Amino acid sequence: MITLPAELRHALNTMMAGHREHDLARSAGELTARYRRPAHEPALRSITDVAAYAATRMPATYAAVTAALTQAAASVPDFRPATQLDVGGGTGAAIWAATAIWPSLRQLTLIERDPAVIAFGQGLAAAAAHPAVRHATWRKSAIRADLATPPADLITISYVLAEMPPDAQEAVVRWSAEHGTMVAIVEPGTPDGYARVLAARDHLIGLGRRIAAPCPHTGACPLPAGEWCHFSARLPRTALHRRLKAAELGFEDEKFSYVIATSTPANPPESRILRHPRTRKGLVTLTLCSEELLEENVSKRHGDAHRAARNAAWGDPWP
Template identity: 40%
Template sequence: MRLPDSLQEAIERECAPFSHEALRDASQQLSARYQESAPSRFQSPAARAAYLTVRMPATYAAIHAVLNECQALSPTSLLDLGAGPGTGSWAAAALFPTLESINLIEQSHPMVEVGRRLASASASALLRDASWHCQSLQDPLPSADLALLSYVIAELSSAQTIELLERLWSQTNAIIVIEPGTPAGHQRILQIRDWALAKNGHLIAPCPHCFACPMQTPDWCHFPARVERTRMHKYLKSGTLGYEDEKFSYLAFGKTSVKIPFGRIVGPVKKRSGFVQFPLCTQGKLIPQSITRSQETYRLARDADWGDAWM
């Protein structure tokens, strides 16, 4: 996965005024805050440029992977909450041809300005014409078919999260929440799952059932999205590999039911000579699968990846 070319070029223009050293310092501070799950602070222009280079490609890849599992939603309007530079809206514009309007909510005024500049470089009129609102999530929000909260719930208290979900539930048809793929991120997703089921919400992904989550500590439900690294990304993260795997946890749910798969692949897919193995979450259980060459599903299994729906 890589960013759309027009977005990558716009990011490079945003970063051009900064020395490599300034971006590396800002990137290290950003990574430290992310590891500590501290709220985003985009106070300096270099911090915002560093976010675009080292975090936006990763969150874009995670959001893209999630929205890909939610194609059945076909939303006509999107509310991108805690939008940052508009990462979620770029992914949604790439994946949902049904979208007609986007509203982005972001509290940081300088980040809204960055997001507007990036969007103005897009070939998509949907992104260029999107409405940016520099305001808090606690303020009144526009209605939409689909509300997207990507990498933002960690920055809210539990009470703020529930209050926000209550309002969104009365103003939207479906909600998607994406969090870092950590045990803490998964716990937040589980709390939202309980809340959604109590509201008689229909789960869309990743859960293929409404039973209690079978994932037990020390495991937690998370998925990887592989991100191609640019030369600058490698330099800023002192990385040698040409890619990194962004781990994320998520939940998509809505007011109307969509067809959900029999199971979800919730761990690495081991492809060996003559057989394929993976853990499958289905009907409230985690069931290890071992599919051999003689089985009808073998070809499907050879093409399967961690995170895919299974049949």
């Protein structure tokens, strides 16, 4: 379960107080519909939309980015970023996530075109324990082929590409690969999100970057047509979230696709678990991605490996 930092949770609650629940619920519904049919145009169209995004989507994008960056940190254990550029930063989910994983971050810059989104994100950031989040620079700007900012140790592009035309997606990925030591792209875990991630992965590999996560290799993706590589991050639902989304469960599973590349040496795992492990009496079956797609049976007689497989989860490295 990936939980928001306590001070972000409290700041979100405080900032929701200025909005009527009925209006937030309507905006949340409209946002869901817009994100299902991305149209390369702004999805957030009012202050209420921004608040509804922060209440219903930001915890999930925070969880997805946290899960993805955690895997990259495991592959590049010496990485100690000082600077982060967050492209299409929204209300700041990726700066909160990155600073929780790499407290070494000192200087954060977000590029965001929408002033209402920036104001909301800054309101949340003011409550952060990490000084870099409190003092982040929010640049009100459209994402262009040349982002005209200094290079950064970490560049995050989370849940943004769908709002841009394909040629602009390619341009921002290329610019990021040339200006960032590590580039993290996170998208919804849908066939379309995966397709955007796969295109970005090709550009990153074409520019000579190493893949830190999730792929253990830089060869072609071995998934057969019709399947899409995605992962799942579990997060608790707040009472407000349950009411806005008319949801019953006390948790939410955010599905996401991602690719994280680096210009420094990376040590990705031999393989990665691509589905929930299936457990039967004395036997765990893992679906693994290495250069190819594999099914591995780990039985009780494998001792420690069996114990590890029983504790392993979808998205984890293996062994």
